[in-house]
Amino acid sequence: MTSTDAALPHLVVIGGGFAGLWATRALARAPLRITLVDRSNHHLFQPLLYQVATAGLSAPDIAAPLRHILRRQRNVEVRLGEASAIDAPGRRVTLADGSVLGFDYLLLASGATHAYFGHDEWAAHAPGLKSLDDALHLRRQLLLAFERAEACDDPAERAAWLSFAIVGGGPTGVELAGTLAEIARHTLKDEFRRIDPSSARVRLVEAGPRVLASFPEELSEKARRQLEKLGVEVSTGVPVTAIDEGGYRLGEEYVPARTVVWAAGVAASPLARSLGVPLDRAGRVPVDPDLSVPGHPHVFVAGDLAAVQRADGSPVPGVAPAAKQMGRHVAAAIRARLQRRDASAFRYRDFGNLATIGRMAAVVDLHGFKLSGLLAWWFWLAAHVFFLIGFRNRLVVLLNWAWAYWSYQRAARIILGGQGDDGPPAPRT
Structure with missing residues (x-):
């Protein structure tokens, strides 16, 4: 890093999911130093996670290393780590290993975890x-x-x-x-x-x-x-x-x-509590119209962690398209801050709902245009292949689905782990 680079404002992005990654990529040409922190080394296409769980796809089919995705974006440093505390007034993020990152701007997009409604x-x-x-x-x-x-x-x-x-x-x-x-x-x-x-x-x-x-x-x-x-x-x-x-x-x-x-059910990441601001019942952060935290205009929250309302008062859903839109909006808001302009209010564009049920069975709701059965299934398949990151992922997923369609077989039906591995994964806090 040159002395000129070190003098640039520093943006810390916590979370390499849809919101964090889309914000980071939208700031590729901004005069910023960006540090992207995630506990995993990969971006995950969560809508197809159930396909890995049911042996239809392998893990690399729906995930890609963050370093590879951002390899050509010179203003980004990827940091493998877990944020444990945020000091918003002091503009510092503490990581689980004890290291501290100072920031000029912060995007908190650490997502959600499982919610068992009081029965952990x-x-x-x-x-x-x-x-x-x-x-x-x-x-x-x-x-x-x-x-x-x-x-x-x-x-x-x-x-x-x-x-x-x-x-x-x-x-x-x-x-x-x-x-x-x-x-x-x-x-x-x-x-x-x-x-x-x-x-x-x-x-x-x-x-x-x-x-x-x-x-x-x-x-x-x-x-x-x-x-x-x-x-x-x-x-x-x-x-x-x-x-x-x-x-x-x-x-x-x-x-x-x-x-x-x-x-x-899901609950917001407990990291939100360290912001020291009021949270909603699900642990999410109620944000200002530009997605910044009330009282902390240099701190933004996006994705599942943000409590955002639409114009009609209904909540913005915790889905991938909403997280991507929030990420891009935060990028625009930070550009506005850098240029000493007021940021616009976030407006969610709802493109509809999709859900697959099984082979040749799905439902699609595009604001009154409804599909079900085979046509809906093809629409669902095309949409999910299109939004995957990377040509390899799209090709592999398409080939695996074609094979499964004709043969009823699932390519990733391998049992991994030893006799002592039957317990659930360690909780993500």
């Missing part, structure tokens, strides 16, 4: 899906369940191993349930000698009145029917009240099940 003890028995570590652990757990059932002599115990529950009827829960049913009924066909994988019970549990509550009711009902056609039991209107190593309690009914997956 459930995490040990019902893993969630937010990182590649989560996905690889879940893949191991799902595939091992069939292996354990094959080796089991007790019919009741075998049935428990072949009982799967996904808690949460949002897009992630729907996608997981539909894909798991396809694995049991098609992918594993004829591969076992003592069990029939198609007898596996896959149940999607939603405490609310319907699955995909953010979609129009018409599409929600079509999604339910498509799930049931795949063999998924859809349970709505009754919450899960307990989860342990043997199963879960649905209302007053206890259901033996050795595999429960949590897709019911």
Whole structure:
């Protein structure tokens, strides 16, 4: 670094997800020094994370090293580390290794973690899906369940191993349930000698009145029917009240099940608490219209960590398009600060909702233009391939999906880890 570079204003970006990465890339030609800090060395395309968990894709298919993505952006330094505290008035970020980064501007985009609604003890028995570590652990757990059932002599115990529950009827829960049913009924066909994988019970549990509550009711009902056609039991209107190593309690009914997956809720990264500002009920930071923190105009929050309202008063959803838009807006706001101009207010452009249910089954809502079934599935596939980072990722994902479509096979069906690796990944705090 030259002395001229060192004199430039310093932007620290915490989080290499959609918001952090899109802001960083939008500032490629800005007169700034940028330090991007992330606990992982890669950017992850989270909408396809469930495909890694269900053995349809490998980890590198939906992730790319941050250093490689930013290799030609000369004003960026990538730092592998975890932020542990923020001193907003003092303009300092402390990392878990004890090192301190000073900043002129800060973008906090550290995302969200699992929320168990006051029952954190459930995490040990019902893993969630937010990182590649989560996905690889879940893949191991799902595939091992069939292996354990094959080796089991007790019919009741075998049935428990072949009982799967996904808690949460949002897009992630729907996608997981539909894909798991396809694995049991098609992918594993004829591969076992003592069990029939198609007898596996896959149940999607939603405490609310319907699955995909953010979609129009018409599409929600079509999604339910498509799930049931795949063999998924859809349970709505009754919450899960307990989860342990043997199963879960649905209302007053206890259901033996050795595999429960949590897709019911998220909470903001606890790092937001160190800002010392009021947070909303989900732990998110209510921000000013330009996405800066009230009282700290040099600190910005974007992505799942930001509590932002649309013009009609409804919250901006925690989805990838919103995070990308916030990242680009923060970049524009920082440029305005550098030029001593007022930054404009953030306005979210909602392009619609997509969710896939399974093979040739999906639902699409584009502001009144609704699709379901095969056409929706092709639309969903094209959209997700298009938004992947890098030509290699797009090509590999497209080839893997084409192979899975014709053969019903899933290319990444390898169980990794040793006998002592059955526990969930360490929590991300």
